[in-house]
Amino acid sequence: MTTATSLEPLVVRTVELKTSDPRATAALVDLVPPGRPLAWVHNGEGLIGWGEATRLVVSGPDRFTKAVEWWRTLHLDAVVSDAVQLPGTGPVAFGSFTFADGPTSSVLVVPQVVLGRRDGRTWLTVIGSGEPEPDRPVPAAAGPQNVEFTDGALAADEWRRAVATAVERIRAGQLSKVVLARDLIARADAPVDVRHLVRRLNQRFPACFTFSVDGLVGATPELLVRREGDRVISRVLAGTAWDADAKARLLASAKDQEEHEYAVRSAFDAIAPYCTELRVPQQPSVMELANVSHLASEVTGTLRTRASLNGTPTDALSLAGLLHPTAAVCGTPTGRAGRAIAQLEGMDRGRYAGPVGWLDARGDGEWGIALRCAEVDGARLRLFAGCGIVAGSDPESEFAEAQAKFVAVREVLEG
Numbered sequence: 303m304t305t306a307t308s309l310e311p312l313v314v315r316t317v318e319l320k321t322s323d324p325r326a327t328a329a330l331v332d333l334v335p336p337g338r339p340l341a342w343v344h345n346g347e348g349l350i351g352w353g354e355a356t357r358l359v360v361s362g363p364d365r366f367t368k369a370v371e372w373w374r375t376l377h378l379d380a381v382v383s384d385a386v387q388l389p390g391t392g393p394v395a396f397g398s399f400t401f402a403d404g405p406t407s408s409v410l411v412v413p414q415v416v417l418g419r420r421d422g423r424t425w426l427t428v429i430g431s432g433e434p435e436p437d438r439p440v441p442a443a444a445g446p447q448n449v450e451f452t453d454g455a456l457a458a459d460e461w462r463r464a465v466a467t468a469v470e471r472i473r474a475g476q477l478s479k480v481v482l483a484r485d486l487i488a489r490a491d492a493p494v495d496v497r498h499l500v501r502r503l504n505q506r507f508p509a510c511f512t513f514s515v516d517g518l519v520g521a522t523p524e525l526l527v528r529r530e531g532d533r534v535i536s537r538v539l540a541g542t543a544w545d546a547d548a549k550a551r552l553l554a555s556a557k558d559q560e561e562h563e564y565a566v567r568s569a570f571d572a573i574a575p576y577c578t579e580l581r582v583p584q585q586p587s588v589m590e591l592a593n594v595s596h597l598a599s600e601v602t603g604t605l606r607t608r609a610s611l612n613g614t615p616t617d618a619l620s621l622a623g624l625l626h627p628t629a630a631v632c633g634t635p636t637g638r639a640g641r642a643i644a645q646l647e648g649m650d651r652g653r654y655a656g657p658v659g660w661l662d663a664r665g666d667g668e669w670g671i672a673l674r675c676a677e678v679d680g681a682r683l684r685l686f687a688g689c690g691i692v693a694g695s696d697p698e699s700e701f702a703e704a705q706a707k708f709v710a711v712r713e714v715l716e717g
């Protein structure tokens with residue numbers, strides 16, 4: 303299924319903001335507008351968007367290629383004046399894609415106004431007629447009161463049993479790894495202001511990518527892919543600890559190293575054919591967050607020229623589509639793991655664990671994996687957390703791991 307709003311040629315203008323402009327010094331997250339804002343913020347830099355010039359809604363196994371084609375047609379027809387010429391200037395689309403190939407919708411949204419920041423420079427892009435954007439930080443959004451949490455698709459015991467079944471299948475040699483997730487439902491007594499979530503998540507997890515795209519809001523530590531010119535990077539995470547000595551435990555844990563290796567291998571294999579060189583560190587490092595720590599590997603490479611690939615696109619979204627789903631969110635082998643997920647989780651993941659991020663007209667962009675996030679629908683939110691299961695997994699500690707991952711969003715909801 304594909305639907306798109308008007309395909310009138312877009313008129314796009316990017317200008318740099320003077321340092322005297324209050325928007326050039328305000329924290330990006332303090333400028334995020336109310337409603338269903340668009341945001342991608344990391345270490346104080348990134349993009350935020352107002353309004354909607356146009357959108358694509360797409361589903362199915364070819365959702366990435368359809369979205370890339372739609373975006374290409376849209377920006378090729380656009381009339382662009384870009385005085386800044388950095389990744390993220392000129393026409394930009396924010397996107398959030400489903401984990402699975404089924405009928406649930408993925409979206410690309412082109413805002414009417416984008417404010418971006420990189421290397422201390424701040425710019426404003428107006429797309430179409432634009433709409434008024436705030437000229438100063440918006441007052442802090444209030445957090446929700448009285449939030450109640452209930453189980454989503456599976457109760458705790460049912461989910462532990464699903465993990466036990468997965469371990470049996472792995473030990474029987476049917477597959478090597480599968481990532482099983484569960485959802486939690488949160489109900490507040492009034493609609494939740496997304497700005498509150500964005501600000502608090504960004505404050506608590508500055509090194510993560512805080513995102514808000516079409517009602518999916520979170521702070522993910524996992525960068526599926528960043529493309530800048532011919533440079534490509536993927537920060538692969540898999541293997542988690544959350545208690546004292548997490549770092550030493552992770553580095554010494556054969557089970558976590560195994561989980562991690564499958565994820566790194568899947569990312570490497572997906573993009574190696576498109577690169578002249580692609581490097582993987584010999585040993586993973588440890589990424590320490592406020593709630594959990596992960597084994598992490600930065601896979602970095604140089605893309606081949608498009609001509610040498612017979613015209614195959616290697617824009618950031620095409621690369622995200624090639625990488626998705628890595629074994630950090632699906633498993634090994636991919637097909638069997640995907641089927642086990644569909645059988646055992648008892649839910650549609652929606653856009654959780656799918657690519658979320660942005661793309662510009664040069665093909666540069668950043669796509670994270672939508673983790674540590676919630677689907678926000680007024681006063682009701684659906685939170686997600688998943689864990690990599692391998693032969694050595696124990697259902698009780700996987701459950702505790704999922705609880706530790708939920709803390710990221712739970713904490714900002716509970717104040």
Ligand SMILES: C=C(O[C@H]1C=CC=C(C(=O)O)[C@@H]1O)C(=O)O
Pocket residue numbers: 481483524539540541542561596629630631673674686687688689690691707
């Ligand atoms: C699937 C999730 O995390 C992934 C990323 C980092 C560590 C993971 C793990 O150790 O299982 C998962 O692969 C999630 O947070 O929902």
